[in-house]
Amino acid sequence: METTKCLIIGSGPAGYTAAIYASRADLKPIVYQGMEPGGQLTTTTEIDNFPGYPEGVEGPKMMEDLQKQAERFGADIRWGMVSEIDTTERPFKVKVDDGTELLAETVIVATGATAKYLGLESEQKFKGGGVSACATCDGFFYKGKDVAVVGGGDTAAEEATYLANLCRKVYLIHRRDQLRASKAMQNKVLNTANIEVLWNHEVKEIVGVEQGFTKALNGAILVNNKTGEEQKINIDGFFVAIGHKPNTNLFFGKLDMDETGYLITKPDSTATNVPGIFAAGDVQDKHYRQAITAAGTGAMAAIEAERFLG
Ligand code: NDP
Secondary structure, eight states, rough: OOOOOEEEOOOOOHHHHHHHHHHHHTTOEEEESSSTTTTTGGGGOEOSTTTTTTTTTTHHHHHHHHHHHHHHHHEEEEEOOEEEEOOSSSSSEEEEEEEEEEEEEEEEEOOEEOOOOOOOOHHHHBBBBTTTTHHHHHHGGGGSEEEEOOOOSHHHHHHHHHHHHEEEEEEEEEESSSSOOOOOHHHHTTOTEEEETTTTTEHHHHHHEETTTEEEEEEEEEETTTTOOEEEEEEEEEOOOEEEEOOGGGGGSSBOOOSOOOOOOOOOOOOOSSEEOOOOGGGOOOOOHHHHHHHHHHHHHHHHHHHHHH
């Protein structure tokens, strides 16, 4: 069976940075990229807050650069999903969805987080037919049309401003009377003429027409949670931007996690409760969740893996 000194699961800024550091330390890391090679940033537009890019950089371009940088030092980057891991003994036995099995002396978990949905049946029904969790992926389809974004954080604010450039009108639906987004993003939203913020509103239903397999969303029914008043807005696209869930299903009952599923690491460290397994990036960080902080913990994890191996 194939063996590796360091297996990295995930390919966002945390996974690739861990790969750069681990390969430079001669650990010859194997990286399994997971379901979304490049991670969440491949669905972002411009990144203006990653140091070293004075003019900003497109998310997919930055991830491509990180991958190339890791490959330059010999990281073995593979397409595939890790489907099973035995954390009870070292080396850790790992199975990949293509049938590959390998033994890893250390593991760096950098599986990131995934977008959350509201949980409405109608939202599920129109997924791929008007409902999306990624404006950069799907915004193009709504050029010149009216759309809505739900959420009040930085993601919602970013998606709304992105869509405002493409669409005729963007409704930003938020359940409170204040945005959670950073002041800079709030200002952008509030100063964009074709964004209308619907404060204190919740989404009751998403409506549209269905003909056989073809589905086309044409509106959303909203409730004002202060007055109870209902209204229908006419839209062609509905973008959900209400936060994320850590991708930790693989580790339930195996690694310590908090009540929301984020992996718990030791203070000032990326070490999990299992010696030899480290966690980096959004999978263990619900506070900062930035590309740069993910990259920072990726570097920490690789350094800790190297020291662990001695
Ligand atoms: P957040 O958790 O920050 O915000 C989620 C938003 O969705 C909140 O406004 C919340 O409302 C709302 N919400 C949550 N659940 C529901 C629900 N069931 N129904 C209706 N509304 C709901 O997530 P984000 O994805 O926006 O951001 C995550 C992190 O990533 C943050 O730290 C953010 O700063 C960062 N980020 C940074 C960016 C950048 O720097 N360029 C870009 C994007 C994200 P409420 O406010 O009432 O809780």
